[in-house]
Amino acid sequence: MEYLIIVIIIISFILYNQFRNTKKIINFDSKNNLSKNEKKISKTIQKIKKEQYNRYILTKNTTENYILKMIKEYGELSGNIQFNIYNFDIAEYGEWIIIRIDENISFYVYHNLVDWLNGYEENPEMPKLSFGFAKNKTYTEKDYLFFLDPKNEYGDTQIGAFRNEKSFSIYLPEAYEIYGNLTINNEIKVSMKNKIKYIYEQGLNISDIDTLKYKEFKIKMNE
Secondary structure (H helix, E strand, O other): OHHHHHHHHHHHHHHHHHHHHHHHHHHHHHHHHHHHHHHHOOEEEOOOOHHHEEEEEEEEOOOHHHHHHHHHHHHOOOOOOOEEEEEEEEEEEOOEEEEEEOOOOOHHHHHHHHHHOOOOOOOOOOOOEEEEEEEEOOOHHHOEEEEEOOOOOOOOEEEEEEOOOOEEEEEHHHOOOOOOOOEEEOOOOOOHHHHHHHHHHOOOOHHHHHHOOOEEEEEEEEO
8 A cells, every 4th residue: 555655656746747847848939939929020219310311291282382381380389489490492393392391300390290291181282192201411221201101090100111121110299309219110011112113103203302493481380
């Protein structure tokens, strides 16, 4: 009888150790799988220094009056007494109106203006197309193009790509950092090459926008 009890205890001990080791292996494999999944999603903040760029807003099928009205409205949103005067240069190119943004305008204001010009209520002068295009003064590979994410129901996120085809997103409510919050995201698939081709098919050659004749408008922007 005592011998039987000892055998049962030994067998129980062996089974317990096997179960514990199996559990460790399962946990280890789970961690490895999690690690592999995490590696598939890569997000990196890319600092954007505004003084290194000439920045534009490209709009199609709208009017100069609408553009100026909307920019002035945006400039008055904060309601603060303090304000600055900024230059907004406007040029026409076929059915397109191109807006060149003052270098001193912040990342936050620039990107939100692209969204703002899309309008907040039905208006026949609302642009049918609206893109932001930031052209680096030194390195063309740092140029980037962006637009409102059509899949985002809240209308608060932009997506785009650099010339090297790295895609990114911008969450507008948190874009107030000095260098912005442009986030390289390998889950987003946007091709700048394809978008430039599409814009060309819509009647605008982006390479021409530096040579256009712009009219200068000074607009008050409350800080």
